[in-house]
Amino acid sequence: MASSSDQVQFREYYQNWMIEQxxxxxxxxxxxxQNPNDEQDLFCxxxxxxKHFQDYTNRRAQHAVxxxxxxxxxxxCTSTENSYLWFGGCRPSLLIQLVYTLCGSQLESQLTENLQEVRTDNIGGLSADQLSLVSELQCRTTTEEERLSTNMVSLQENIADCPLTRxxxxNSVDSDAESHIGQVKQAxxxxxKDLSSMLIDSDKLRMNTLKELIGIFTPLQAVEFLIAGKxxxxxxxxxxxxxxxIPNMEEHDREGM
Structure with a gap:
């Protein structure tokens, strides 16, 4: 079990990581x-x-052990963020949904501005081949998400199974306390251990989805996508x-409307 000092250290690490974000x-x-046509700068x-995201997932995996x-x-994380978490992070398919949202909003913006030609160098100008690759990635990603979610269901149901239920x-005052505590700890x-393994698998899926999306985009499209995600x-x-x-933030929002 992680000590309170481990928790404090990771909290500090996360706060610094967010500043770096x-x-x-x-x-x-x-x-x-400034340099949208400089592919070397874009790649860098x-x-x-x-690498910044990979370092974070590596550090988090160590903490999760x-x-x-x-x-x-x-x-x-805030309570709002926690309410949307999937295995401790964003759902990988959310990255793909972000692509579709950006494509739609940029295309609409260009049409509104009455441009004669739709730009193809930004993320709103994804080609048919690129969109096909994104769609294929979406299918593979959602399949993996469903597999992990099914595994989590099984793990949660195991709480009501042996040996925890037994x-x-x-659990009584007449039982061998030391032996009982040892068995509970083992269970x-x-x-x-199963939770830790599932977290690592979900982080791998997040990272692989991100890398595959980056591989589909041009460097400039990738940078625009990363800006929106950040x-x-x-x-x-x-x-x-x-x-x-601000406990009554919703009330304040309604009053300001």
Whole structure:
């Protein structure tokens, strides 16, 4: 089981990681606005961002070995963020949904501006081949999501199965306390090990989905996608902090309408 110091250390790590997220967003915007045709600069910032995410998942996997439950419902995230988590992070298919949303909004914007030709260098100009690859990736990703979700259902149902149910029913003052505690610890440790394994698998799916999407895009399209993803992530965190610290935020919102 993770100690309180482990929890504090990872919380501090996550807070620093979020600060770095903001810095990376600024770098992405700078490259996008100043050097959109410089593929070397685009590739460099893309690789930097992927490495940043990979480092985070590696560090989180190490933390999850001792206490996976703390990663599934992290105290370092806001309650709003936690309500949308899937295996401790974003659902991988959300990345693909973001692609479709960006395509639609950019295409609509270009048509509204009465452009004679739709731009093909941004994410709104994905080719038919690119969209086909995104669709294929979506099918594979949702299949893997369903597999992991099914495994989680089985793991949750195991709570009502042996040995935990037997141990709960045999929990009495007359039982051998030391032996009983040892058996409970063994059962819960086995459950935690399964949770940790599922978390690692879900992080692999998130990372693989991101990398495959990046591989489908042109460098400029990839940067635009990463900018949108970073903005969404940071805003959800900021909005969650507001809701956590302003109990009547919904009432304030309605009053301001």
């Amino acid at each position: 903001q810095q990376l967003l600024e770098e992405l915007l700078q490259v996008h606005n 910032i893309i690789e930097k961002l992927i 001792n206490e996976p439950s703390s990663v599934f419902l992290p105290t370092w 141990l709960a029913n045999n 819960l440790d086995s459950h935690s 903005k969404l992530h940071l805003c959800m965190h900021q909005w969650g902090q507001l809701r956590d610290h």
